[in-house]
Amino acid sequence: MFRKILIANRGEIAVRVMRTCRELGIGTVGVYSEVDRKSLHVRYADEAFCIGPAPSTESYLHIERILAAAKRSGAEAIHPGYGFLAENPGFARACADAGVVFIGPPVSAMELMGSKTSARHALIQAGLPVVPGTDRHLESLDETHRVAEGIGYPVMLKASAGGGGKGLRLVRSAAEFESAYHTARSEAQNAFGDPAVYLEKYLDRPRHIEIQILGDRHGRLIHLGERECSLQRRHQKLLEECPSAFVDGELRQRMGETAVRIGKLAGYWNAGTVEFLVDQSRNFYFLEVNARLQVEHPVTELVLGIDLVKEQIQIAAGERLMWRQEDVRMRGAAIECRVYAEDPSNNFFPSPGYISRLQVPAGPGVRRDSGVYEGWTVPLEYDPLLSKVSVWGTARAEAIARMRRALGEYEVLGIKTNIPFFRRLLEHPDFAAGRLDTGLIDRVLAAGLMEEEPPSPEEERVAALAAALHVRGRQEKRIPAPAAASAWKSTGRDAAVNRWPRREGWRNG
């Protein structure tokens, strides 16, 4: 077993991986960019090294600097987390060349599955189901446009090197094509350093359901059931569940076996995820393989009682998988909400900044994976993911009630988060009934999910009182000594700094 592992990532996932290392008695090495010096993962790590300036290309994507930190610290293995270099075969190869174990799948599997186009091609050859579309990069706007016309609108433009919702654009008609093409390519270039895009047919109201796979280096590969990931906005997952309310034992077995076939086809080991779109008639189509740990892995861990990071580390160290397929048992239900720094009442615009207050949920069945703390400033250079709240319940209804309770306890001030959005979504009848598809979030938002409910008269009184107390309190701080002169008569600075008159002025108003 390794004695020291470098975690080539930041934020909640870096902390998550370090937690398991600590349980296993393995030393942790963190890396950070210049703006991340005060980040939680740096504070949590046993050792930490700066790897460059804020832009990812100069730090978290900078292979030589990360390997230099590994060498300097004596780390024997590198866990890449998700995003950044996690699915970069060049990085895995560079690790091997430097004599450091890459905790992830073999390079050959990453190369085959990492490019969505080559993965599609391999699956079509093997007779496995894929979504209609192109299985190669498209060279020009004209060619891409022609292919889109051939498949028929609506189509989806996707970054070949992509993931995480970046470089993805839905095109509903020819009129939207050119602008979507440029945006997708520019996002792909910025996020992955590669502007290549391809096309897929857009299915109507599909579910996004994925299968977790886990394999050792000795030929055993199993699946760990599904995760329901249909609730997305701008193709970014927001809420995930295990199990899916839509998947019964028979469908789980069919999808699981297909996922294992795909993994074996790629010569896969370590943890991975096979994503499928599932239509209303329970047909499923291969979407892509995520050759890494997923953001939403906690829901699988809660329902299966398996620590996936621990399995990843043991597999990378050459150990045999201790689970057989028949040992895998699902128990209860889990839900995860991804808490982002964004403002749901203002078009979900990003909201980086200073966290002035943080009160976190706790109590029965609640797990929180976080990369933030009170008094920390969320930088604007990286993903807006602040933390993940996951809950476990004996059944889906209990998990939902528990998530409602947990999010009601979660208070973040100074920046905006999407917690108010989740609290409303969890009350929505379609969510409660498990009627989910990838378009549900857009539909409920368009139908006014975030619009204000009818005001309650008592809450209006409370709001008025709170605002009045707040203004008065702020003024007492700003103007400590009450002046004899009335604010009405003061001019210049007072009026400019604060157009609000002083208390003395209001009394006899």
Place this chain on the structure above:
Amino acid sequence: MKLAIRIHSGSKTSDHEFELTETMEGTSGAATRPSSTSKISFDGETLLADREEIAPGVYSILIDGRSYEAQVSKRAGDSEGASSPYVVTVGLRNYLVELRDPRRWKRDGSGVREQGPQEIVAPMPGKIVRVLVSRNQEVTAGQGLLVIEAMKMQNEIRAPRAGRVERIYAQEGTGVEAGFRLIRIA
């Protein structure tokens, strides 16, 4: 303190008369009535509210034993101070609360202005990646004006109403802070 209060909740706007009086501290009633009790008059109705500031901007309020927590903040881009409205979150609802001294009341509202020039400000810090309109261009409500990149996502800023692009302050490739002026629509 006597105030005219305007509350926006969703599409509803209502005006109220409000008065806040502190109860006397150190009187014979002090033992049974904590000093944090406020007497408020709301449209002529009087009630007692026990209030504590739990953290900056967070108030715990008890009205006749019913417990509320209210968070007070500013909208992105609004100035500090009472001249711009406060967003007060109570439970699942947001209330936009404007406070005015009654003698200074002006009916200018705070929402979308239909007439006169309107400054579009950056709702968050980020980088201007594209300006989609040009000077003197006529735009329709909801039309994309420019694209700001922040936290790895590109966000389109749309016109709040129809009009003509009078000025463009934003420059492609430059960074902006929340509240920076981007475009003026006349």
